Amino acid sequence: MTRDSQEETSSASAAAAVADRDIDPVTMQVIGGELDTIAQEMGYKLIRSSYSSIIRESEDMGAGIFTTDCRELCESDSTPMHVGSLIGYLQGMYDTFEERGVSREDAIQEGDVFIHNHPHYGASHSPDIAVAVPIFYEGEHIAWAANTAHHLDIGSATPGLAIDLEDMYAEGSLFRSTKVYDGGERVDEIWNFIEDNVRTPREVIGDLQAQISSCHVGEERYLALVDKYGLERIQQAGEALMDYAEALLRAEIEQIPDGTYYAEDYLDDDGRNRGQRLKIAAEVTVEGSDITVDMSESADQTPTGYNIPFHGSTDVCIYFTIRSILMDTAVRDDYLPQNSGTFAPVHPKARPGCMFNPTPPTSAFARINQVDKMSDLIIEALADVLPDRVCAGTCGQVYFVSYGGTDDRGEYWVYLEVNEGSYGGRPEADGLDAVDALVHNTKNRPVEDIELSHPMRVERYHLREDGHGAGRHRGGHGIVRESRFLTDAVMTMEGDGNTYRPHGLFGGEEGTHGDLKHITADGETVDLNSKESGYKFGAEDRVLIKTASGGGYGDPHDRPAEQVYEDYLDGLVSAEAARESYGVVIEDGEMDEAATATLRGD
Incomplete structure (x- = not known):
């Protein structure tokens, strides 16, 4: 079946699924x-x-409207781990x-604003604080x-981020x-408690207030929608869309x-026990229209904060990955709602x-x-x-790094930086360079x-030029x-990733691993681990x-020699690597077409 016919089949199936709903498709x-x-708009x-x-700047956030029984009606186009x-x-x-013996009716009142970030109660991890505003209509709680x-x-053990933690209380x-x-x-x-227990109270309090304003925008817009169409029609539409x-x-x-289907690899370590690599294994089972992703063969939980909350991180990553592979909005023309309906077939x-x-x-801070x-x-x-x-x-x-210290006024500063990586080669194109993958x-x-x-001061910031995974479509380049x-x-x-390389696919070669160094003021170079807690500069x-x-x-060898030569001119592949990996001969800065044809056996 062709890709177009698959889309037609899935669209027809979706239309049939809502045919008995009391709402027209338009x-x-x-x-x-x-x-x-x-x-x-909330985002x-x-x-x-x-x-x-x-x-x-980094847009490490997500926003949406949710039903009172915790289903997602819509989501912002932002960081995937933050919405589901x-x-x-x-x-x-x-x-x-x-657990506290309080009914929802008594706990949730009009005008309330909640915050929540507990990693063993659904949070993606504790630095991700959620703000939730209940939406009431004519005295009834109708949505979030x-x-x-x-x-x-x-206020964790180290400024901004934390890894080597004894338990969740740290x-x-x-x-x-x-x-x-x-x-x-x-x-x-x-509010006083928060302000007194974080290193950067101005930013944290300001960001919480921004989150509350965002939720109130969502509340106002949703109520306007209810006034426009009626509550029953909006709820019918929500169910039909899911x-x-x-x-x-x-x-x-x-x-x-x-x-x-199965794949496995090993992570560097847990941030404390150096040299003890951690197995990570994904078992994907397809049965009819259901797909199960089981991570049970992965390593036991670690004694540090290098763990992943199941609800809020493990499950969300699985939902998003399956949806991205099968319902890529960039290559489909039909309407693709992003809501809890896309989670239902994924287990x-x-x-x-x-x-x-x-x-x-157990701590689950770093995930x-x-x-x-x-x-x-x-x-x-x-x-x-x-x-x-798929891609390689x-x-x-x-x-993901946090830097901190005190400035010349004696005030604490914290800076969180997400350093871009790259994608592997794709069926029709090279991997993307310098993106958060x-x-x-x-x-x-x-x-x-x-x-x-x-x-x-940022002394240099550019594409990495010391190699990529060679292939008909090469891997993307990370950054320096x-x-x-x-x-x-x-x-x-x-x-992570100091000890392993991104895999190649269908004859493609592995990419390059990551690297981290401390260069002292007098020029000495110190190799660092992929995880460091409270490291001093x-x-x-x-x-x-x-x-x-x-x-x-x-x-x-299926990559056109001209493309390899262009990568050479762009500084993305050396003459040596062009010959060794691609069979392309470059001498004195020029491509030797005859020697290349001979080496490639053309």
């Missing part, structure tokens, strides 16, 4: 578009109102009410407006269904041959006690590299049955903004970033970061 899609617009409001660069996770946050809030965003600091301030507004009245004691999205995805899953699993489903009171690598392995597992929809190994790791999708912060706001500190500083690095010291380059897709 109205359903119009309301769906308006819901999507609400989520986007823009948060980004434009926030104080910290991790939200304002809000389902877990809301359910974690409900679980908290139940919610968002979540990564905060600069929550993560900093944990909130479970905590009201910061009660019936419209500001709860000063909670049915439609579920049917679309199920139709795509049914095109995959039933079976179990995440992980045994309790493994690193993808840790048990309390981005593991979910990135999990996504990479899901793609690899499905490569043989979906060769036209991506930079399935990220150097897979599930985190955060954006670059301009150098000028960094230097204006913090006692740092070298930064100098103007004052003493402390760094916590939540990284002196004034004029530098940190050098090289992110991984992606794997190649297809036989390198």
Whole structure:
């Protein structure tokens, strides 16, 4: 079946799934578009109102509208790990009410604003604080407006980020269904507590206020929609849109041959026990229109904060990865709602006690590299049955780093930096260079903004030029970033990938691994681990970061020699690598076509 006919089949199946709903498809899609617009406006409001660069520039956030039974109606186009996770946050809030013996009706009142970030109660991880505002209509609780965003600091053991933690209590301030507004009245004691227990109170308080404003925008816009169409019609449309999205995805899953597919790799370490690599394994089972991703064969939970909350991170990564492979909005023309319907056919699993489903009171602070690598392995597992929809190994790791210290006024500063990686080669194109790959999708912060706001100077920042995964379509290139500190500083690095390379596919070669170094003021170079907790730098010291380059897709000798030569001219492949990997001969800066044809056996 061709790709176009597959789309026609899935669209027909989706239309049939909502045929018995008491709403016509045009109205359903119009309301769906308006819901999507609400989520986007919530996201823009948060980004434009926030104080910290991790939200304002990197857009490490997500927003949406949710039903009272914790289903997603719409989501903003932002960091994937931040939207589907809000389902877990809301359910974690409900679980908290139940444990405390409080009914939802008594706990949730009009005018309330809740915050929540507990990693064992649905949060993606504790630095991602969710704000949730209940939406009331004529005295009835009808929906939630919610968002979540990564905060600069929550008072953890080390500034900004934390890895080598004994348990969840070392993560900093944990909130479970905590009201910061009660019936419209500001709860000063909670605001004072937050301000007194974080290193960057101005930014944290400002970002929380921006989140609240964003949720109120969502509340106002949703109520306007209810006034326009009526509550019953809006709720009918929401159910129909979720049915439609579920049917679309199920139709795509049914095109995959039933079976179990598997891929595994090893992470560097847990941030404390050096040299002890951690197995990560993805088992993907397709059965009819259902797909199960089981991470149970992965390593046991670690004694540090290098674990992944199951609800809010493990499950969200699985949902997003499957949806991205099978329902790529960039290559389809039909309407693709982004809501809980796309989660229904996907079944995440992980045994309790493994690193993808840790048990309390284990810390689960540092989790981005593991979910990135999990996504990479899901793609690899499905490569043989979906060769036209997958890419070779991506930079399935990220150097997520926090820098901190005090400025010349004695005030604490914290800067969170997500260093871009790359994608592997694709069926029809090279891998993307210098992008935040897979599930985190955060954006670059301009150098000028960094230097204006913090006692740092970015000495160089460019594409990595020391190799990529060779292939018919080459892997993307990571980045090189070298930064100098103007004052003493402390760094916590939540990284991985110093000991493995992104895999190649269908004859493509592996990419390059990551690298991290400390260059002292007197020029001495010190190799660093991919994870460092509270590492100290002196004034004029530098940190050098090289992110991984992606794997190649297809036989390198099938890559046109002219493209290899263009990469050589761009500084992306050396003459030696061109000959060794691609069979392209370059002498004195010029391509030797005859020698190339001979070497390639043409």
